[in-house]
Amino acid sequence: MHYPFASIEEKWQRHWADNATYRVSDDHSKPKYYVLDMFPYPSGAGLHIGHPEGYTATDIVSRFKRMCGFNVLHPMGFDAFGLPTERYSMTTGIHPSIATANNIETFKRQLNAIGFDYDWSREVNTTLPEYYRWTQWMFLMMYNSWFDRSVGKARHIDELPIPVDVTSAADIETYRDAHRLAYIAYSPVNWCEALGTVLANEEVDEWKEKGYTVERRPMRQWMLRITEYAERLLEDLTLLDWPSSTLEMQRHWIGKSQGAEVHFPVQDHEHTITVFTTRPDTLFGATYLVVAPEHPIVDHIVADAHRTDVLSYREVTALKSDLERTELSKVKTGVFTGAYAINPANGVAVPIWVADYVLAHYGTGAIMAVPGHDERDHEFATSFGLPIVQVVTPIDGSTADVAVSAFSDDGIGMSSENSHVSLNGLPTADAKSTIIAWLESSGAGKERTQYRLRDWLFSRQRYWGEPIPIMFFEDGTKRALEADELPLLLPDVAEFKPAGTGESPLATVESWVNFVDPKTGKKARLETNTMPQWAGSCWYYLRYCDPRNAEIFCASDAERYWMGKDGVDLYVGGGEHAVLHLLYARFWHKVLYDFGYVSTPEPFKRLFHQGLIMGEDGRKMSKSLGNVVNPDEVISAHGADALRLYEMFLGPLEASKPWNTTGIEGVTRFLNRTWRMIATEDGALSPAVQDVSLPNDSERVLHATIKKTREDVDALSFNTAIAQLMIFVNEFTKLEVRPRSAMMQYLQCLAPFAPHITEELWQILGCHGSIHTSSFPEYDASKLVLDEIEIVVQISSKIRGKVIAPLNADAATIASLARQDEAIAKHLENKEIVREIFVPNKLINFIVK
RNA sequence: GCAAGCGUGGCGGAACUGGCAGACGCACUGGACUCAAAAUCCAGCGGGGUCAAACCCGUGCGGGUUCGACUCCCGCCGCUUGCACCA
Numbered sequence: 001m002h003y004p005f006a007s008i009e010e011k012w013q014r015h016w017a018d019n020a021t022y023r024v025s026d027d028h029s030k031p032k033y034y035v036l037d038m039f040p041y042p043s044g045a046g047l048h049i050g051h052p053e054g055y056t057a058t059d060i061v062s063r064f065k066r067m068c069g070f071n072v073l074h075p076m077g078f079d080a081f082g083l084p085t086e087r088y089s090m091t092t093g094i095h096p097s098i099a100t101a102n103n104i105e106t107f108k109r110q111l112n113a114i115g116f117d118y119d120w121s122r123e124v125n126t127t128l129p130e131y132y133r134w135t136q137w138m139f140l141m142m143y144n145s146w147f148d149r150s151v152g153k154a155r156h157i158d159e160l161p162i163p164v165d166v167t168s169a170a171d172i173e174t175y176r177d178a179h180r181l182a183y184i185a186y187s188p189v190n191w192c193e194a195l196g197t198v199l200a201n202e203e204v205d206e207w208k209e210k211g212y213t214v215e216r217r218p219m220r221q222w223m224l225r226i227t228e229y230a231e232r233l234l235e236d237l238t239l240l241d242w243p244s245s246t247l248e249m250q251r252h253w254i255g256k257s258q259g260a261e262v263h264f265p266v267q268d269h270e271h272t273i274t275v276f277t278t279r280p281d282t283l284f285g286a287t288y289l290v291v292a293p294e295h296p297i298v299d300h301i302v303a304d305a306h307r308t309d310v311l312s313y314r315e316v317t318a319l320k321s322d323l324e325r326t327e328l329s330k331v332k333t334g335v336f337t338g339a340y341a342i343n344p345a346n347g348v349a350v351p352i353w354v355a356d357y358v359l360a361h362y363g364t365g366a367i368m369a370v371p372g373h374d375e376r377d378h379e380f381a382t383s384f385g386l387p388i389v390q391v392v393t394p395i396d397g398s399t400a401d402v403a404v405s406a407f408s409d410d411g412i413g414m415s416s417e418n419s420h421v422s423l424n425g426l427p428t429a430d431a432k433s434t435i436i437a438w439l440e441s442s443g444a445g446k447e448r449t450q451y452r453l454r455d456w457l458f459s460r461q462r463y464w465g466e467p468i469p470i471m472f473f474e475d476g477t478k479r480a481l482e483a484d485e486l487p488l489l490l491p492d493v494a495e496f497k498p499a500g501t502g503e504s505p506l507a508t509v510e511s512w513v514n515f516v517d518p519k520t521g522k523k524a525r526l527e528t529n530t531m532p533q534w535a536g537s538c539w540y541y542l543r544y545c546d547p548r549n550a551e552i553f554c555a556s557d558a559e560r561y562w563m564g565k566d567g568v569d570l571y572v573g574g575g576e577h578a579v580l581h582l583l584y585a586r587f588w589h590k591v592l593y594d595f596g597y598v599s600t601p602e603p604f605k606r607l608f609h610q611g612l613i614m615g616e617d618g619r620k621m622s623k624s625l626g627n628v629v630n631p632d633e634v635i636s637a638h639g640a641d642a643l644r645l646y647e648m649f650l651g652p653l654e655a656s657k658p659w660n661t662t663g664i665e666g667v668t669r670f671l672n673r674t675w676r677m678i679a680t681e682d683g684a685l686s687p688a689v690q691d692v693s694l695p696n697d698s699e700r701v702l703h704a705t706i707k708k709t710r711e712d713v714d715a716l717s718f719n720t721a722i723a724q725l726m727i728f729v730n731e732f733t734k735l736e737v738r739p740r741s742a743m744m745q746y747l748q749c750l751a752p753f754a755p756h757i758t759e760e761l762w763q764i765l766g767c768h769g770s771i772h773t774s775s776f777p778e779y780d781a782s783k784l785v786l787d788e789i790e791i792v793v794q795i796s797s798k799i800r801g802k803v804i805a806p807l808n809a810d811a812a813t814i815a816s817l818a819r820q821d822e823a824i825a826k827h828l829e830n831k832e833i834v835r836e837i838f839v840p841n842k843l844i845n846f847i848v849k
Numbered sequence: 850g851c852a853a854g855c856g857u858g859g860c861g862g863a864a865c866u867g868g869c870a871g872a873c874g875c876a877c878u879g880g881a882c883u884c885a886a887a888a889u890c891c892a893g894c895g896g897g898g899u900c901a902a903a904c905c906c907g908u909g910c911g912g913g914u915u916c917g918a919c920u921c922c923c924g925c926c927g928c929u930u931g932c933a934c935c936a
Contacts, residue, residue, distance in 0.1 A: 244854090252932065276936070277936060356934095359935065367936045649873085655855090657861065660875070663860090664875095665875075669874090720872085720873080724872095794868085802869075843869080843917090
């Protein structure tokens with residue numbers, strides 16, 4: 001017999017909505033707790049079973065913290081700009097705003113059916129003008145600023161010192177453009193003909209997997225200068241309570257490396273090739289240079305006899321994708337330019353090669369090749385018969401044969417000497433600092449820190465995104481919109497196909513690209529690119545703090561209160577966002593921080609990634625595999641409380657775990673037992689529940705349950721908390737008379753997990769008000785202590801028995817009790833005890849001979 | 850290839866700073882209730898061994914530290930994720 005979950009859940013969901021039970025208070029006198037979910041992209045497919053996992057986790061924390069007296073902010077919204085909706089509109093002709101509204105409605109219905117405690121009055125939707133107005137405002141903030149390296153922070157563009165030799169208005173503007181945090185660049189991008197758009201590097205694989213062709217093509221793009229923040233993004237990771245793997249991934253993505261740049265004069269030319277190396281100590285072993293095929297110097301230095309070879313090599317590599325250049329080319333390729341450069345350390349002329357194993361976009365796009373001490377250079381030198389020289393020897397005195405393989409470990413310098421400097425005999429670290437000092441004094445180079453991180457490609461050739469609020473005039477000048485001109489609304493169009501020229505559908509809208517700017521009276525064209533989907537999610541957590549403010553994106557008092565000293569207290573979302581979203585949001589936050597709009601250097605103090613829920617077959621859920629579980633069906637069969645409880649009971653939140661249809665029976669049974677423990681079948685109070693005091697053993701179970709629930713919810717160990725709640729029910733259903741107060745406290749422990757059934761039983765118990773606004777029970781540590789305790793007795797570390805002893809009994813007492821035990825005495829017969837190990841309240845171990 | 854994480858019954862998973870391995874649940878087996886079934890309740894449930902016990906083995910594999918190792922260290926094997934010529 002099932003408790004009537006369907007009617008109970010509907011009843012309370014309506015009640016909570018009607019009574020605004022979860023309305024967030026603006027009472028700033030209470031301590032705040034901000035718990036955030038990564039908001040969903042409202043796809044047409046609706047909610048899948050993975051969504052409720054992270055959402056249930058934060059819902060539990062949110063309800064728990066509220067019961068603990070915190071003013072809790074647990075908001076929800078929609079990240080609704082994006083390509084899938086635009087593509088849907090292309091085929092159906094339905095406007096993306098309509099499709100988005102429909103999808104959001106479905107999502108909200110499904111979310112509400114699970115009983116989440118969102119305050120919908122704070123909902124955000126990134127596609128509404130009231131919202132994207134501020135996304136545009138933040139873009140302009142970056143456009144109107146530059147990064148002052150001397151103070152390590154952003155400042156207004158008007159404060160950028162203009163060099164004295166820059167005088168004309170046009171030159172000043174050009175100079176400013178070269179420093180803005182948002183700037184235009186012509187850079188090779190991933191162009192997808194079929195999609196009619198460029199893709200971010202991180203998007204390429206996804207679309208290639210779907211069968212699309214992606215090629216590289218230079219195009220005019222907006223970029224954000226995130227690289228200026230590389231050091232701060234790296235350093236501030238230490239402030240965060242994040243999964244170590246995510247911290248590691250971010251560190252790796254930023255990719256800081258320290259070394260030096262070295263200038264190699266090109267023989268018989270005016271040019272100099274600057275290389276970046278992390279091993280300047282191996283400079284004497286540099287036997288050739290390699291420049292990337294795209295490097296502009298190639299045109300200047302290539303010898304006539306080699307020009308054809310070099311140009312055709314460059315053509316071939318241009319057709320290769322990044323993937324092909326790396327993964328497929330196991331064997332390194334390259335061609336000689338015919339030119340030579342002078343190694344500044346020893347004056348030796350070394351050949352300059354072009355090879356695509358050197359990347360144009362990293363470092364200086366050129367390297368000094370040290371085949372003796374770098375595996376890649378060694379491989380290349382071997383295939384092309386270039387000289388290999390040893391300049392480092394192993395620290396342990398052994399010998400390394402660099403003709404056979406590169407010795408890339410640190411070691412001791414050798415054969416590295418000129419008339420000014422010697423690295424011979426120096427350990428690698430000392431050799432590095434010695435050669436850098438020489439490079440700097442001789443002008444041949446200097447110390448340099450290099451980051452792998454690249455500037456953020458911030459434009460997309462799409463309709464369904466935030467318009468970039470910049471206009472261009474016929475005379476070649478441009479102007480950014482003023483704050484009071486925002487939002488720059490997306491024009492209402494009926495056609496969503498790309499212009500086909502590489503521009504977005506906006507390029508075909510007459511009023512967008514051909515109008516007179518009322519402010520200047522000049523003929524103007526608006527930027528046709530829109531922002532990438534990452535934009536709206538860079539700051540939505542701030543909007544939740546003050547979602548309806550029309551004056552500013554978030555008032556500073558609301559920001560100071562909700563973002564407090566740690567920012568978002570708990571942020572839960574998928575590990576797939578470990579790098580990009582989290583890095584981009586941190587970057588925007590830091591810019592806002594530099595201008596004093598936010599009070600913390602980091603937005604998300606504690607981060608947690610929920611694991612994937614797999615299909616019953618252990619594989620990833622997907623429509624094509626037919627192993628998708630639909631949350632609506634689970635709710636109608638077992639109820640929302642069972643769905644919530646089961647997703648949490650499945651295993652640790654961070655783990656990937658398979659769904660199991662029979663497994664949910666277990667939590668359903670548990671909820672039914674909970675019901676029968678307190679109520680009769682027809683919903684009246686069970687006669688077994690009475691106002692009596694608790695027997696000692698039961699009292700201990702109650703307090704243990706409160707303690708475990710409190711601790712496990714804080715640690716997000718929901719599966720073990722639920723196990724303890726099950727133990728409670730197993731214990732208390734045995735009692736013929738069940739104390740009412742214990743029932744109440746139990747329900748309060750269960751309430752964050754199963755909000756509907758607990759609310760109903762709370763009412764049946766005759767309690768007033770919502771259980772969810774009651775105070776979470778406290779436990780009494782003294783009730784948890786046993787008078788007597790079981791002590792394990794070991795003989796030579798093997799368990800041979802157990803004795804019951806008073807709490808905190810000493811070794812002598814335990815030993816004598818143990819000797820009285822027949823089985824133990826037998827093991828001790830004719831044995832000499834050579835040692836006795838005693839752990840209070842745990843065990844005693846007799847080591848015998 | 851590099852980096853990180855993980856390997857525990859038939860299954861999902863517990864196990865605090867090293868101290869009774871397998872909590873809790875699923876599945877399964879037996880019993881009670883029932884004309885019968887479902888639901889519910891009770892009992893059992895790592896392997897070997899025994900009438901029963903004693904006892905022996907057991908946390909991917911091999912070693913080590915320790916009175917004592919799922920837990921710490923070293924080396925393998927396997928799985929997952931991320932990065933992938935970043936000089």
